[in-house]
Amino acid sequence: MLEDIRQISNPFVKAITSGFFLSTLVTIPATAAIFLVNLKNESAYKFIVYASIASATVGAVGGLAPGKSKSKASKTTEIETDTTDWKDWRKFVVDRKVKESDSITSFYLRPLDEGLIPNFVPGQFLTIQLDIPEQPKPVIRTYSLSDYIQSGSYYRLSIKREPAPPDTIAPAGIASNFMHDRIHEDSIILAKPPSGRFVLDVHSTQPAVLISNGVGITPMISMAKAVSLLNSQRHIWFLHGARDGSLHAFRDEVNAIAASNPNLHIVYCYSRPNLTDQGNYQHKGYVDADLIKNVVAPEMQKLCGSVEAEYFLCGSPSFMDSLRDGLRDWGVPDNKVLFESFAKAKPKKSEQVQDLTHEEDSIEIVFSKSGKTLNWSPADGTILEFAEANDIYPDHSCRVGVCGTCMCKISEGEVDYEEIPSASVDSGSVLICISKPKTERVVLDI
Numbered sequence: 001m002l003e004d005i006r007q008i009s010n011p012f013v014k015a016i017t018s019g020f021f022l023s024t025l026v027t028i029p030a031t032a033a034i035f036l037v038n039l040k041n042e043s044a045y046k047f048i049v050y051a052s053i054a055s056a057t058v059g060a061v062g063g064l065a066p067g068k069s070k071s072k073a074s075k076t077t078e079i080e081t082d083t084t085d086w087k088d089w090r091k092f093v094v095d096r097k098v099k100e101s102d103s104i105t106s107f108y109l110r111p112l113d114e115g116l117i118p119n120f121v122p123g124q125f126l127t128i129q130l131d132i133p134e135q136p137k138p139v140i141r142t143y144s145l146s147d148y149i150q151s152g153s154y155y156r157l158s159i160k161r162e163p164a165p166p167d168t169i170a171p172a173g174i175a176s177n178f179m180h181d182r183i184h185e186d187s188i189i190l191a192k193p194p195s196g197r198f199v200l201d202v203h204s205t206q207p208a209v210l211i212s213n214g215v216g217i218t219p220m221i222s223m224a225k226a227v228s229l230l231n232s233q234r235h236i237w238f239l240h241g242a243r244d245g246s247l248h249a250f251r252d253e254v255n256a257i258a259a260s261n262p263n264l265h266i267v268y269c270y271s272r273p274n275l276t277d278q279g280n281y282q283h284k285g286y287v288d289a290d291l292i293k294n295v296v297a298p299e300m301q302k303l304c305g306s307v308e309a310e311y312f313l314c315g316s317p318s319f320m321d322s323l324r325d326g327l328r329d330w331g332v333p334d335n336k337v338l339f340e341s342f343a344k345a346k347p348k349k350s351e352q353v354q355d356l357t358h359e360e361d362s363i364e365i366v367f368s369k370s371g372k373t374l375n376w377s378p379a380d381g382t383i384l385e386f387a388e389a390n391d392i393y394p395d396h397s398c399r400v401g402v403c404g405t406c407m408c409k410i411s412e413g414e415v416d417y418e419e420i421p422s423a424s425v426d427s428g429s430v431l432i433c434i435s436k437p438k439t440e441r442v443v444l445d446i
């Protein structure tokens with residue numbers, strides 16, 4: 001009961017409730033005692049009234065005082081949800097490890113210190129740090145939060161094992177394979193607080209279309225769950241593409257949410273379904289703009305009276321490119337289409353040609369902490385790629401300007417961004433994973 005009162009966010013309601021609670025605690029036993037001892041004593045009744053008023057006042061004042069601990073239940077869908085002192089790396093224990101499909105495994109994390117963990121806005125991610133013995137420095141990666149619960153007692157990450165690309169000698173993915181093979185229940189990993197701007201406003205009333213393929217499903221589960229929990233009147237279309245059922249993670253989980261929320265509409269597309277997949281998917285083929293025009297839009301028109309919606313995309317770069325182009329061609333404004341890339345798209349041919357034409361323009365980059373001054377040319381790629389090619393290994397994670405891990409101070413010169421950073425960038429700092437030098441000399445605190 002005390003914990004319930006502590007979690008009331010409105011101070012006046014909290015004061016009244018605390019006062020009532022304390023007064024009840026004092027008055028009931030006192031009345032019972034007087035009834036047992038002396039029924040007719042008038043001053044005893046006066047005592048009960050005074051005690052009741054005094055305890056109500058004390059309770060109300062106590063209720064107005066700021067609580068010692070931050071409320072676990074004060075949930076909000078604003079981006080700033082961190083009500084704890086957690087700012088940097090914090091230890092988390094893997095509570096459960098659950099296989100979701102042939103390639104995706106979920107990790108349930110709870111804080112080792114057993115303290116509170118802040119709620120997050122659906123769509124946000126955690127940045128984790130892994131100590132991998134063979135790696136020269138800790139490996140930092142970013143993973144979307146793939147679940148949504150109200151009690152805020154754990155976080156779930158769902159990680160796809162990244163195999164080595166076919167026909168190359170390139171190694172398999174470092175962090176994802178380490179997580180799959182060498183992180184088990186009771187293992188400890190470090191994590192930073194939830195972050196990210198690819199978020200869904202749970203309380204909006206506009207229909208939302210969540211579109212994913214592969215492991216891009218992770219933020220969508222969190223979004224679908226949060227809306228079903230907090231704003232189930234809102235219509236959500238959940239479109240997901242997979243090759244076949246064996247690679248389709250979370251089907252039962254999403255089906256279960258839809259079973260309890262009639263406003264969550266599911267469309268699964270399998271490009272190469274197996275015979276055993278019969279009945280588990282709605283369309284054979286890919287999720288594309290035609291599917292939205294021909295299947296989702298008529299249903300949306302019927303249910304919502306309009307086809308105006310917000311679109312959320314997460315999946316392979318080619319999948320997102322084609323959907324963004326398709327939605328734009330269909331007339332959906334760009335500001336209604338939010339997307340998150342998990343990986344950097346390969347440069348287009350036209351961009352490679354353009355880079356080579358500038359190859360002779362040499363620019364100086366000073367990596368001040370490393371004591372190296374090097375000449376950069378456009379073929380060297382981003383500043384991060386250039387640093388790595390020269391045995392400088394700055395912290396980084398996403399390589400797409402989303403997580404902010406690679407942010408560093410710039411004391412001279414300017415950079416050009418390949419794309420607008422999604423992470424917020426401090427003044428006097430730059431994200432090196434998506435930038436190239438703009439001026440003849442750039443000095444970075446790396």
Ligand SMILES: Cc1cc2nc3c(=O)[nH]c(=O)nc-3n(C[C@H](O)[C@H](O)[C@H](O)COP(=O)(O)OP(=O)(O)OC[C@H]3O[C@@H](n4cnc5c(N)ncnc54)[C@H](O)[C@@H]3O)c2cc1C
Pocket residue numbers: 125141142143144145158159160161162163164165168170171172173174175176177196215218219340341342343397398399400402403
């Ligand atoms: C905001 C955000 C959210 C994300 N959420 C998720 C999520 O929910 N689930 C998830 O599974 N992932 C997610 N990711 C991706 C994740 O952060 C990692 O990028 C992913 O797990 C791969 O990391 P890795 O260390 O295993 O692979 P890396 O070691 O980083 O390698 C990446 C790929 O490159 C290949 N490769 C390595 N070296 C070479 C080379 N020399 N030449 C060619 N290819 C090479 C590897 O084989 C691998 O396929 C997210 C990313 C972002 C930015």
